[in-house]
Amino acid sequence: MEEPTAVERHASGSGNSAQRRSPKVxxxxxxGLDVRAAxxxxxxxxxxxxxxxxxxxxxxxxxxxxAGYLIGVLLAVFAxxxxxxxxxxxxxxxxxxxxxxxxxxxxxxxxxxxxGLIGLVFTNIFAQGFIRRRSVARxxxxxxxxxxxxxxxxxxxxxxxxxxxxxxxxxxxxHYRAFLFGISTASFPAESLIGFVTFHLLNIAAFLVIGGVLxxxxxxxxxxxxxxxxxxxxxxxxxxxxxxxxTGLFLTVSSLWLEGRYxxxxxxxxxxxxxxxxxxxxxxxxxxxxxxxxxxxxxYYKQAGAEGEQQLxxxxxxxxxxxxxxxxxxxxxxxxxxxxxxxxxxxWQDTCPSxxxxxxxxxxxxxxxxxx
Amino acid sequence: xxxxxxxxxxxIDQSRCIGCEACVxxxxxxxxxxxxxxxxxxxxxxxxxxxxxxxxCMHCEDPTCANVCPAxxxxxxxxxxxxxxxxxxxxxxxxxxxxxPFGVPKYFALPDQMMKCDMCYDRTSVGxxxxxxxxxxxQALWFGAPEEFAETRRxxxxxxxxxxxxxxxxxxxxxxxxxxxxxxxxxxxxxxxRWQDDxxxxxxx
Numbered sequence: 001m002e003e004p005t006a007v008e009r010h011a012s013g014s015g016n017s018a019q020r021r022s023p024k025v026x027x028x029x030x031x032g033l034d035v036r037a038a039x040x041x042x043x044x045x046x047x048x049x050x051x052x053x054x055x056x057x058x059x060x061x062x063x064x065x066x067a068g069y070l071i072g073v074l075l076a077v078f079a080x081x082x083x084x085x086x087x088x089x090x091x092x093x094x095x096x097x098x099x100x101x102x103x104x105x106x107x108x109x110x111x112x113x114x115x116g117l118i119g120l121v122f123t124n125i126f127a128q129g130f131i132r133r134r135s136v137a138r139x140x141x142x143x144x145x146x147x148x149x150x151x152x153x154x155x156x157x158x159x160x161x162x163x164x165x166x167x168x169x170x171x172x173x174x175h176y177r178a179f180l181f182g183i184s185t186a187s188f189p190a191e192s193l194i195g196f197v198t199f200h201l202l203n204i205a206a207f208l209v210i211g212g213v214l215x216x217x218x219x220x221x222x223x224x225x226x227x228x229x230x231x232x233x234x235x236x237x238x239x240x241x242x243x244x245x246x247t248g249l250f251l252t253v254s255s256l257w258l259e260g261r262y263x264x265x266x267x268x269x270x271x272x273x274x275x276x277x278x279x280x281x282x283x284x285x286x287x288x289x290x291x292x293x294x295x296x297x298x299x300y301y302k303q304a305g306a307e308g309e310q311q312l313x314x315x316x317x318x319x320x321x322x323x324x325x326x327x328x329x330x331x332x333x334x335x336x337x338x339x340x341x342x343x344x345x346x347x348w349q350d351t352c353p354s355x356x357x358x359x360x361x362x363x364x365x366x367x368x369x370x371x372x
Numbered sequence: 373x374x375x376x377x378x379x380x381x382x383x384i385d386q387s388r389c390i391g392c393e394a395c396v397x398x399x400x401x402x403x404x405x406x407x408x409x410x411x412x413x414x415x416x417x418x419x420x421x422x423x424x425x426x427x428x429c430m431h432c433e434d435p436t437c438a439n440v441c442p443a444x445x446x447x448x449x450x451x452x453x454x455x456x457x458x459x460x461x462x463x464x465x466x467x468x469x470x471x472x473p474f475g476v477p478k479y480f481a482l483p484d485q486m487m488k489c490d491m492c493y494d495r496t497s498v499g500x501x502x503x504x505x506x507x508x509x510x511q512a513l514w515f516g517a518p519e520e521f522a523e524t525r526r527x528x529x530x531x532x533x534x535x536x537x538x539x540x541x542x543x544x545x546x547x548x549x550x551x552x553x554x555x556x557x558x559x560x561x562x563x564x565x566r567w568q569d570d571x572x573x574x575x576x577x
Contacts (some may be wrong), residue, residue: 092467093442124484134459134483225404228494229455288460291443295463295484302466321470329440329471336439340473342536342559353475357414360474360533361386361425363558367548368387368527371416371423 037085041078048077048161056162057182069160072275079282084290091335093294095328100297103304113300120296137215144212145241152205203252206245213242237285243273301325313352315359320352373433375531375543377451378499380517382491383529384428385547388512389413391424395504395513402503403494405456410478410489411504426512428504429454429476429489430533431543437468437477437488445486452543453493457486473535491544535559 052070056062088097104113123129128146132139158164158180169175169187176195177187188194197204216238220226247270254263280286305322313320330349333340340348351359365371375381391413399409412427435454438446445461446468448454457468457477464484468477477488492502500506501515508514511525521529529545532555539555546556 087444090442090444092440096442096465096467130482130484134485223403224494225402225406228404228497229449229490285460291461292463294443298463298465321466325466325470329467332440332467333436333471337434338436338439339537340535346536346559348473348535348538348559349471353469353472354414356473356475357412357427358416358425359558360427360556361389361414361416363533363556363560364385364546364548365387365425367550367553367556368385369549371387371389 034086037082040085041082044077044081045074048074052161055181061165061182062162066160068271068275072278076278076281080290083282091332095332099301103300106304120299124295141212141215144208148205148208152202155201202248206248209241209245213238233285240277240280244277247273313355314346314350315355316352373452373541373543375545377496380499380515381545383514383545385512386425388510389424389426390510392509394507395426398503398507402492404490405487408487410487427474427476430474431491433541437472440467440471442467453491455490456488459485462486473540533558
């Protein structure tokens with residue numbers, strides 16, 4: 001029989017229920033549809049559809065051959081918005097979400113925070129220095145996959161939505177002109193370096209992604225620590241990214257060197273991998289793309305906490321954390337089924353981590369007649 | 373909860389600690405967090421004594437750290453081992469560091485993430501002792517089969533702590549003289565004599 005999850009144990013009240021308060025908020029993940037999240041999910045889908053309609057000149061430039069990709073995008077948009085909204089309703093996430101924004105909008109700090117945000121987005125989201133400080137190889141791999149995907153998305157999404165299309169200039173096929181939202185932009189010779197790079201942007205993206213995937217895969221197959229804790233779900237995104245990239249490259253191979261043989265089959269195969277990949281984003285490991293930016297809110301939460309009142313330890317009387325964060329934890333803990341209060345007046349959560357460890361050691365040694 | 377992993381159990385007995393710090397050094401050698409020592413070694417009362425005490429993750433049955441994580445980054449595996457934060461998810465908020473009743477998770481500022489003891493899962497999942505237990509000369513940290521403990525050690529094993537109103541069952545065991553007195557009550561009134569009053573039992577009759 002499957003073990004119940006932590007939340008299910010709380011919900012069922014089993015396992016030392018006498019010691020725990022009933023949680024105020026229970027989210028089991030199986031409690032039916034979250035109507036609010038579903039409504040927002042549909043709203044996001046409608047925004048995309050309106051964007052496609054308007055941006056493609058009332059579908060004039062919409063490429064019907066890419067309709068399958070659009071359906072994949074719409075499903076992914078709905079599921080991503082839905083999961084995101086369910087996620088930020090979890091008690092600790094909801095508190096952090098609220099506090100992050102409050103900290104960001106603090107009086108007298110808005111200007112500095114907005115300015116600082118630009119730097120944070122660059123260092124944390126784009127340059128990903130926090131990964132480099134963990135391992136240069138992992139950082140390089142992550143950067144390859146990240147920029148490969150950004151490049152691919154920057155090309156394919158506008159093409160799928162009908163926002164971007166190419167036309168030959170005049171009656172000749174030797175020059176092309178790019179149109180963005182139906183507006184004429186630069187033209188370029190097809191046989192030039194610009195033409196070559198433009199028409200091979202997705203191949204470049206595929207090589208970047210495959211390079212990153214191979215480095216990640218090497219670590220997952222060789223690193224003893226990774227081998228011990230990894231799951232099949234750690235390989236799934238690597239397999240998906242590889243499948244999308246390699247089937248995309250197959251199209252170019254067929255076109256350039258096989259005189260278009262198997263092209264139709266390869267098109268379907270590539271579309272299938274992309275659509276499955278899009279559907280995987282909201283449900284799997286790649287959802288961290290949307291979770292990770294919460295780290296920016298944490299930055300402001302910590303900053304506000306450090307500048308505000310500090311929590312004093314109930315044992316050593318030393319400051320050890322932001323009082324705001326400890327108060328937030330004491331608000332969240334009962335909601336997730338924990339009660340660390342003691343005789344109404346004190347709370348174990350007011351103890352600093354060092355004094356927690358010392359107190360535990362002292363309590364244990366009391367039960368064995370002292371040290372030694 | 374299954375207290376065993378590969379038929380063995382992890383036992384902590386702080387009263388046996390001699391402060392050699394072998395555990396602190398060996399912890400860095402763990403395959404899952406090479407180069408980072410995640411065990412804690414506290415001076416219990418620095419002004420009055422040289423006594424030290426280690427602390428490892430107790431691998432709670434229902435981990436407080438995982439419940440307060442806003443990013444869902446802390447997972448418990450099928451062996452009941454509470455793993456370190458998932459790197460793509462951890463947003464470095466330190467909720468777990470502040471909420472863990474045992475004071476175990478550590479926040480590392482440079483990678484901006486939390487790391488914690490995962491019972492050397494690369495070793496314990498194949499029946500080997502965690503690094504700290506493999507080097508502890510006084511068996512304050514011990515890993516082995518229950519029958520081996522019964523043959524070579526004295527005392528009862530207990531898997532429950534109480535912090536105020538909260539009972540916390542753990543996978544890792546600790547040692548008490550008599551388990552019929554119930555969980556280790558950390559915030560309760562200390563019963564009997566405080567150990568500092570007579571650290572070597574000289575005044576005992």
